[in-house]
Amino acid sequence: MSIKKHPILGDAPEAEEVTVILDGVPIKVEKGQMIAAALLEKGIRVNRYTRKNHAARGIFCGIGQCTDCVMVVNGQRNVRTCITPVEDGMIIETQNRTEEQK
Secondary structure: OOOOEEOOOEEOOOOOEEEEEEOOEEEEEEOOOEHHHHHHHOOOOOOEEOOOOOOEEOOOOOOOOOOOOEEEEOOEEEEEOOOOEOOOOOEEEOEOOOHHHO
16 A cells, blocks of 8 residues: 555655556556556565466565566566556566466
8 A cells, every 4th residue: 555644744646547457457556656566555466476386476675686576568578567667558467377377
């Protein structure tokens, strides 16, 4: 959940919403948020599955150094979603998802 009221910084300005497509489903997120943060705010914690064991992975470092948050964004694999801002109409897919995980 985004911080809307802060004791020192005050109230956050009203954020514009954009629509992204996540695994074929349109969702509304705040414009300017990083993809991983926007998805986490919506309760989506899995960004990819490992190739060998199909283990779920999500945000780990949050600063673009690891690859746990990578997803397929607009057809491009291995996009680090913790440092990539959302854009209206963006198509985001869980990476290495199997049929059983859909």
